[in-house]
Amino acid sequence: MNESGPPALLDQSGPAHCTACCCPLANKVILVLFMGLLVVAILFGNLVTLAVVLGTKHFHTPQGYLKASLAVADLAVGVFVVPLSIYAEVHLMVSDSALEWTLYDSKYLRFHPCSLVGPVFAGCTFVSITTIFLLTIERSIAVLKPLHKDSVITRKRTTTLIVLCWVGSFLLAVSPTVFSSEIALEYNSCSRMCNYAPMNTRAFNILLLFPAFDFTLLGATMVINVISMSSIRQHSRRRKQLAGSECPSGGKPTFSDIKAAKTIGTLTVAFTASFTPIAVFVVGNVLGNTWCNFSFFAFWILATNSCWNVIIYSVRDQRFRRCAHKLLMPVQRKDTSNENKTQNGETFI
Structure with missing residues (x-):
């Protein structure tokens, strides 16, 4: 504990800190069920x-490595971030009393769970945004410069970029608390999640670095996606014009490259939509708005993004969908194989 004086309790009972979705008992039960289902969806x-x-x-390609990195970042949200919220909410619902660490910020406790979980959530968010940016760059090269793809995009370079992405993202995530004594971490009673807790408006201005970094990368990603999609439309028009005539295929992106670029474009749109409410919330806080109910929905919309990637892959990528089906249905595959052998045996007889 801090020896300079007794810590001040965080206000957990005021009306501004009681979100409409989390105060009545029935809504608390629904909230915990939602969190539990979200963990299952993210992990699965x-x-x-x-x-x-x-x-x-x-899938042992640079693009596959980047997708694996993105999946690991999303897994961390399901392993560390959401379970801690479930634990805090279940304890509050069952015992009708809050855990001690939910009443104090990290400045007043020797070990505060949010000191770990808060930077993990922020760091994984930065990793996801940076990885989507790298995926967009990789796909744009495949679409715009297909002949240079294999020489420019190598496994070694991709692995190096992934390591730098993780290191840089987590350095950025911990920088507010490391370089400013006016920012702590707390379990926020509005968002029901570990958040950064600025002590004053100047500290809030420091947190504007987060949305500035994110929207810079997302903006660049959107621009690159627009350029790639424009190139894809031009190639499609050329194919229609040259249909039925012989045309050399060298220097043009393959069908799989085009499909992959569209998939990455869908990922970018999904992540931008899920991150935008958080950016609006941070800017609103700097301007002096509390927005308690809005903060809950903003943070949990971002958390749900961690289970959307596999859905997008399954819808957009036929080969991924086929591999996932084989992985999840081994018994059915064996039964089908045995049935085919039986039928072949009967036909032979």
């Missing part, structure tokens, strides 16, 4: 993604 979806990417030789 991203473990399937890792199993398909790491277990299928076709």
Whole structure:
């Protein structure tokens, strides 16, 4: 504990800190069920993604490595971030009393769970944004410069970029608390999640670095996606014009490259939509707005993004969908194989 004086309790009972979705008992039960289902969806979806990417030789590519990195970042949200919120909310619901660490920020406790979980959530968010940016760069080269793809995008370079992405993202995540004594971490009673807790407006201005960094990368990603999509439309028009005539295919992106670029474009749109409410909330706080109810929805919309990637892959990527089906239906595959053998045997007889 801090020896300079008794710590001040965080206000957990005021009306501004009681979100409409979390105060009545029935709503608390629904909230905990939602969190539990979210954990299951995040773990299941991203473990399937890792199993398909790491277990299928076709996906042992720079693009596959980036998708695996993205899945690991999403897994961390399901392992560290959401379970802590479930634990705090279940304890509050069952015992009708809050855990001690939910009443104090990290400045007043020797060990505060949010000192770990808060930077993990922020760091994984930065990793996701940076990885989507790298995926967009990789796909744009495949679409715009297909002949240079293999020489520019190598496994070694991709691995190095992934390591730098993780290191840089987590350095950025811990920088507010390391370089400013006016920012702590707390379990926020509005968002029901570990958040940064600025002591004054100047400290809030420091946190504007987060949305500034994120929207700079997301903006660049959107621009690159627009350029890639424009190139894809031009290639599509050329194919229609030259249909039925012989035309050399060299220097043009393959169908799989085009499909992958569209998939990454969908990922970018999904992540931008899920991150925008957080950016609006941070800017609103700097301007002096509390927005308690809005903060809950903003943070949990961002958390749900961690289970969307596998859905997008399954819808957009037929080969991924086929590999995931084989992974999840081994019994059905064996039964089908045995049935075919039986039928072949009967036909032979």
